[in-house]
Amino acid sequence: MPRRLPVLKAPPLLLAGQSTGRELLYPVATVVIGGLNSSGIAEFTLRLVLLWRWRRVEG
Numbered sequence: 001m002p003r004r005l006p007v008l009k010a011p012p013l014l015l016a017g018q019s020t021g022r023e024l025l026y027p028v029a030t031v032v033i034g035g036l037n038s039s040g041i042a043e044f045t046l047r048l049v050l051l052w053r054w055r056r057v058e059g
Contacts, residue, residue, distance in 0.1 A: 006032050 013029035016022055 006036060010036075 010029040010032045013022065013025045014033060016026070018026050
């Protein structure tokens with residue numbers, strides 16, 4: 001649940017661009033989306049590497 005809320009709320013802020021009143025929200029939305037993407041990719045790859053490593057040792 002905590003990851004779903006920023007994923008749903010940040011893209012409209014990012015797509016709105018630098019319109020009036022959103023000068024600070026655009027950079028924040030960019031950082032939020034970039035952080036979610038990078039953490040998701042890092043978690044996915046780290047879990048695969050650990051799984052492959054432990055399977056080789058046990059198998």
